[in-house]
Amino acid sequence: MKRTLSLLVLVASLSAAAENSVPAGTLSSSLAEWASTSAASPATAVQQFTLGNGMQLIVQPDRRAPTAVHMLWLRVGSMDEVDGTTGVAHVLEHMMFKGSEKLAPGEFSRRVAALGGLENAFTNRDYTGYYQQIPSNRLRDVMELESDRFAHNQWPDEEFAKEIEVVKEERRMRTEDNPRSMLFEQLSATVFQSNPYRRPVVGWMSDLNSMTADDVRNFYRQWYVPAKAAIVIAGDVDVEQVKAWAEATYGQIPARAAVQSKPQQEAQQLGIRRIEVKQPAEQAFVAMAFRAPSIRNVENLDAQDKDALALLVLSAVLDGYDGARLERALVQGQERVADSASSSASIMGRGPSVFVLSGVPAKGKTAAQLEQALRAQVRRVAKDGVQATELERVKTQWMASQVYERDSVMGQAQGLGNYWVMGMPTNADELLVKELMKITAADVQRVAQRYFGDDQMTVATLVPQPRAAGQAPRPAQGAASDTLEH
Known part of the structure; x- marks a missing residue:
């Protein structure tokens, strides 16, 4: 999933919006109307909580359809890597689908599908995210699945050996076989010299070639802690019920010290x-x-x-x-x-x-x-x-x-x-x-x-x-x- 920030919709997709300017002088009245309709009622207002272990919970009720989106966001991306293991944040995202203490490789996705849901994940410079869109009456089920995966991700070395080849092929297809992608990768590496934005999200091929299963496990242990995570839920949900479920699932994960990225x-x-x-x-x-x-x-x-x-x-x-x-x-x-x-x-x-x-x-x-x-x-x-x-x-x-x-x-x-x-x-x-x-x-x-x-x-x-x-x-x-x- 490619996410365009709400703020950047203006640049990324304005051509898909209204094609004609409004008459001069009407903008202020339009803004006033927009502002009045944007004020949410108490029943639909966004609410944010901090669980006992430091994890954040953000809930946006929207009762228009019996569906819900459940997302787990990590404030960790490729900018948190170190030279020599570039691409490890993205590789870890792949490995999160390869099992936990309770689930065999691939079983997470099979269970989400059995619930009638769709799921995927994404990594960029600033963050990593995982999501499921499911019928709202199955929300508790995916919260249990995702909290288990977040807390207890594990897989055998042979799963990593197979998946790292998938990531290498992704790099070949998305970057090395696309001249403009190669140009922008080189441009970032030239613009940014002391900031980690210089590294490609997918990683340098030499680092992927030398990456080990333990490199990925160490990154997981270091960064996937409650204080670096937020659960975001939007849809046909009751806020207090969601909060109770979050405490019963994610809230049971022990708090651990969070690594602080150096400026x-x-x-x-x-x-x-x-x-x-x-x-x-x-x-x-x-x-x-x-x-x-x-x-x-x-x-x-x-x-x-x-x-x-x-x-x-x-x-x-x-x-x-x-x-x-x-x-x-x-x-x-x-x-x-x-x-x-x-x-x-x-x-x-x-x-x-x-x-x-x-x-x-x-x-x-x-x-x-x-x-x-x-x-x-x-x-x-x-x-x-x-x-x-x-x-x-x-x-x-x-x-x-x-x-x-x-x-x-x-x-x-x-x-x-x-x-x-x-x-x-x-x-x-x-x-x-x-x-x-x-x-x-x-x-x-x-x-x-x-x-x-x-x-x-x-x-x-x-x-x-x-x-x-x-x-x-x-x-x-x-x-x-x-x-x-x-």
């Missing part, structure tokens, strides 16, 4: 960084990453938080809907420079953030020409600002994305889990939307002027190489997500 601040960048990635491919590709601030505190935003939000708006102005600035100027314009062009602002995470401009040069155009054209669009905003109608459209679509997410029990649970990982309150969505509405054209112009200098930029260029005789064409799709499914 690893990224070193100051001292100039442009450039890399070339040579891969068999049909077209060139260019990606530019600019160091950017992150959102850390949604309840009392400081200057860095506000700049991060303004960068999110800038990204949406550039590439947040069909016919946005990059598409109009670079793909559809008379001087067509690109076959495609995009922007993204990854402003939320436990580690540092980046703003990325990327694209595919049009026939007869070079990667260098596209690089300059992309930067020119940001310079245009820095010089001339943005129009009020552009801001209105972006903000309206963001409100729409929040409404759409409420229609999904899974979306509600995912959002709550994501915000818990980031140390944010359960109402972070509402707080962030309200802060977004305060972003002005002057704010967007200011961040366009501030964060796109040469000394903040790393450029990666895909240099197409001829294929070996008989080699099949490699995928042309974009890079694999930083979030890996089981």
Whole structure:
């Protein structure tokens, strides 16, 4: 499952939201209506508890259908690994399906299916998660299964020997056979030099080749402790009943000391960084990453938080809907420079953030020409600002994305889990939307002027190489997500 943070829906899927701007002057009334409908009644309000062993419980009642989503979130991901065992967080996610003291390998999934449920798991830089979507009257059953797996995961070495080969093949298919994935992997390793975000979530192949079963067991014992975990449940449930079940299952797991990740601040960048990635491919590709601030505190935003939000708006102005600035100027314009062009602002995470401009040069155009054209669009905003109608459209679509997410029990649970990982309150969505509405054209112009200098930029260029005789064409799709499914 690929999870897009509620906050980042604006960038990732605005084109799927309403296509037309609202008339000028109606946004404030629309926001007021949104805010009034977002206030939950006591019967549907999110509630958060701390179990006796330190594990968190977050419950979102939603009685519209007799279904529930049960998720276990761990505040541990690839950024918590050490060099030499990269990819171990993701490998452990795979091994969690291979048995416990009570269950044989594969039996967990068979039992969830017998309950009428669907299940999966995911790992990224910041977290690991496991989920089941089941009829709400089987919630207690999956809580017993998941709490047992969390507390008593175990498997024989031969299961690891088989599964590590599965993970290696996943790396080959998702990264090594995808030129753009290879480029973004190299880009991250160049942008981040002292921060663990430099490591790929799937791990370096050399580390996977040398990984042992005990490497995975040690990571499990170190990080899978109650104080690093949260249970998130959304759906047709009674809060007090869920709390009692949680204490009877997860609450019986003994508390253990939690490992504290050491802060690893990224070193100051001292100039442009450039890399070339040579891969068999049909077209060139260019990606530019600019160091950017992150959102850390949604309840009392400081200057860095506000700049991060303004960068999110800038990204949406550039590439947040069909016919946005990059598409109009670079793909559809008379001087067509690109076959495609995009922007993204990854402003939320436990580690540092980046703003990325990327694209595919049009026939007869070079990667260098596209690089300059992309930067020119940001310079245009820095010089001339943005129009009020552009801001209105972006903000309206963001409100729409929040409404759409409420229609999904899974979306509600995912959002709550994501915000818990980031140390944010359960109402972070509402707080962030309200802060977004305060972003002005002057704010967007200011961040366009501030964060796109040469000394903040790393450029990666895909240099197409001829294929070996008989080699099949490699995928042309974009890079694999930083979030890996089981």
